[in-house]
Amino acid sequence: MDGKLRRGRDREVAAAPGIGIDIFQKLVAASRSADRTMARLARFIIDNQDQLASLSISSLAQQLSVSETTVFRFCKILGLAGYKDLRYALAESRGLSAGARLTDFRPEPGSGTVHPLDVVMRRVVEVNSEALLKTMSLVSLPALQETVDALQKASYVILIGFGSSAPVAFDAFQRFSCLGIPAIVHSDPHTLTSATVAASPDTLFVGVSCSGLTRDVVEALDAAGRRGCKRVVITSDRDSPVTQVADIVLISAVRGSPIVHQDLGTKTSQLAIIEMICVALALQHPERQHLVHDKALFDAEIAKKRIKT
Numbered sequence: 001m002d003g004k005l006r007r008g009r010d011r012e013v014a015a016a017p018g019i020g021i022d023i024f025q026k027l028v029a030a031s032r033s034a035d036r037t038m039a040r041l042a043r044f045i046i047d048n049q050d051q052l053a054s055l056s057i058s059s060l061a062q063q064l065s066v067s068e069t070t071v072f073r074f075c076k077i078l079g080l081a082g083y084k085d086l087r088y089a090l091a092e093s094r095g096l097s098a099g100a101r102l103t104d105f106r107p108e109p110g111s112g113t114v115h116p117l118d119v120v121m122r123r124v125v126e127v128n129s130e131a132l133l134k135t136m137s138l139v140s141l142p143a144l145q146e147t148v149d150a151l152q153k154a155s156y157v158i159l160i161g162f163g164s165s166a167p168v169a170f171d172a173f174q175r176f177s178c179l180g181i182p183a184i185v186h187s188d189p190h191t192l193t194s195a196t197v198a199a200s201p202d203t204l205f206v207g208v209s210c211s212g213l214t215r216d217v218v219e220a221l222d223a224a225g226r227r228g229c230k231r232v233v234i235t236s237d238r239d240s241p242v243t244q245v246a247d248i249v250l251i252s253a254v255r256g257s258p259i260v261h262q263d264l265g266t267k268t269s270q271l272a273i274i275e276m277i278c279v280a281l282a283l284q285h286p287e288r289q290h291l292v293h294d295k296a297l298f299d300a301e302i303a304k305k306r307i308k309t
Helices: 002-015 019-031 036-047 057-063 068-077 083-092 094-103 118-138 141-153 163-178 189-198 215-226 241-245 264-284 288-303
Strands: 156-161 183-186 203-208 230-235 248-251
Touching (some): 156 163, 163 203, 189 215, 230 264
Parallel strands (some): 156 203, 203 230, 230 248
């Protein structure tokens, strides 16, 4: 009977769409939990992904000075049936597989000495390429269409981004401007407060927050909602506070490297979402030909500012 139950559970896990890809999103969310034990477990797993392949549940519990019951409860919080399913999900994750392949990279026989940074270069490119692949499975197509529709209807767009998310918000501002969408970007809490207070109901707010925990972004979107404004957020944590004050949520991929906490992969995913939005806007624009003409004029003006060689 136990064997049948186990096989049934394995089929259930295998049938779950994107479980390997989504496991890192869930781990990152758990790492921010108010429960310190759960948060410590999540951080350890994120930073020691390779070790879990050879760690039994008892070994993991002993290493972190917790009980096996605690580890099992942690797995249930992640939406998994047990510890074996956690290891299965991690093994299926493309990011983990890519990292393992690059770590074990060896030069071809007779190819000569490999530069010591060759593995680093390959790892960075592979991990960030993986972020793009994850993004395709995380972004909701209906949410993406809703965002495009909201941008087309909005009379004005206010973009918000702080810290590492600020460059993404500024990139979106530049791209929206090229598409003829009236927009402004805020990365200062004081000017953001002024803009939020003065916003009209037909203003669209677009917030970028990887963690979903940035207080200024959460408070601004909350205030915008009370003024009747539509709100879009790009975040890596679907259960974070910022998603509770947004009308449309677009999920970006989390970091794929256990070494760098704010790696390029996260920004790559966020920028990819901005690109999706802008391409969709251009394709669905009612005056598409006029838009192409304006883009050509814009490029011509920018060309004048470049040094001739």
